[in-house]
Amino acid sequence: xxxxxxxxxxxxxxxxxxxxxxxxxxxxxxxxxxxxxxxxxxxxxxxxxxxxxxxxxxxxxxxxxxxxxxxxxxxxxxxxxxxxxxxxxxxxxxxxxxxxxxxxxxxxxxxxxx
Amino acid sequence: xxxxxxxxxxxxxxxxxxxxxxxxxxxxxxxxxxxxxxxxxxxxxxxxxxxxxxxxxxxxxxxxxxxxxxxxxxxxxxxxxxxxxxxxxxxxxxxxxxxxxxxxxxxxxxxxxxx
Numbered sequence: 001x002x003x004x005x006x007x008x009x010x011x012x013x014x015x016x017x018x019x020x021x022x023x024x025x026x027x028x029x030x031x032x033x034x035x036x037x038x039x040x041x042x043x044x045x046x047x048x049x050x051x052x053x054x055x056x057x058x059x060x061x062x063x064x065x066x067x068x069x070x071x072x073x074x075x076x077x078x079x080x081x082x083x084x085x086x087x088x089x090x091x092x093x094x095x096x097x098x099x100x101x102x103x104x105x106x107x108x109x110x111x112x113x114x
Numbered sequence: 115x116x117x118x119x120x121x122x123x124x125x126x127x128x129x130x131x132x133x134x135x136x137x138x139x140x141x142x143x144x145x146x147x148x149x150x151x152x153x154x155x156x157x158x159x160x161x162x163x164x165x166x167x168x169x170x171x172x173x174x175x176x177x178x179x180x181x182x183x184x185x186x187x188x189x190x191x192x193x194x195x196x197x198x199x200x201x202x203x204x205x206x207x208x209x210x211x212x213x214x215x216x217x218x219x220x221x222x223x224x225x226x227x228x229x
Contacts, residue, residue, distance in 0.1 A: 031215045042118070042205060042219035050215075058216065090159065096215045101147045101207075103217065105159040 002026050006091050006106035013081045013113045021076040021109050023091035029104070031094045032074040036060065036087040037108070043090065049074055050096075081113045116141045118208050120220035127196055128228050134181075135191045135223050137206030143167075145211045148182065150191045153203040153222075162204070165189065193225075201227045 007022045025032065033048035035058075045058030049068040063085060065077040074093075078085060088110050092103040117140045127133045139148070150162040165173045165182050172180050177197075181190045193200055206220040 033215065035219075040123075040221055042120075042221045043217075044219070045216060048216065059218075088157075092159075094215050100211075101149055101164060101209045101215065101217060102161050103151075103159075103215065108157045 004091055004093055004104050004106040006089075006109050008109060009107065010110050011112070013078075013111065015081060015083060015113060017081050019078050019081065021078075021089055021091075021111070023074045023076065023106060024072050025074075025091075025093040025104070026072065027093060027095070027104065028071060029093035029095050030071070031096045032068065033058070033092050033103070034064070034066065034074070034076045035090045035092065037090060038087050046076065046089075078111075081111075083113050085111065086113045087111060116143070116208050116210070116218045118206050118218050118220035120206055120223050122223045123221070124224045124226070126226040126228060129196060129198060131196055132192065132194050133196055133225065135193075135204055135206075135225065137189045137191070137220055139187050139189065139206070139208050139220075141187070141208065141210075143210050147209045147211070148180075148189045149207040149209070149217065150178070150180070151205045151207060151219075152200075153205065154199075155202070159205070163191070196227045198227050198229060201225060 004025045034046040035043040047066040049055045091106040146167045148165045153159040163175045177194045203222045207217040
């Protein structure tokens, strides 16, 4: 049972480069989201999706883009990486109608922007 | 906007002791959910316990229990008979009833259980 899978686990970018963090879940969850975790700031919501074809912004969406073409996948795109985007990124999914607030997290992707 | 504050960045206790982690929050909502999530050193975060604000009874899950004080907007986590495997970062989180998956997290408390 894979749960939520994120790739890559580690990535180093140069300022201005673009990249995509992949997230896939095999639990048929309607809801998927991306958080970033920074020291002393907890986790902050970047973007989320309540189903295929539906996405919306969270607390810190600037510099990131998402799409949800299938129920399983929710990639996060960095359009032009900046040092301020150095962080650990977590993808999470849930079946919100049955279990409000119970998020299932991936193992995280550590991104460094030089 | 809702905010969640954890005022204890780090805590350390001996194995088998009881430890309480503090959390306060600010919201104008009357109905909401509160959570404690655990992030072990392996980094995959898991839900520890959930409290519905409309329930007066404090939630418990085995050795984990909460003290929910709605008027004071306080939501502390008590871990009884602490074990080495409880070593982790603990996050307090809030969500409204509508949009229950859009969690707002506190800063986290790093808990170390010493042998």
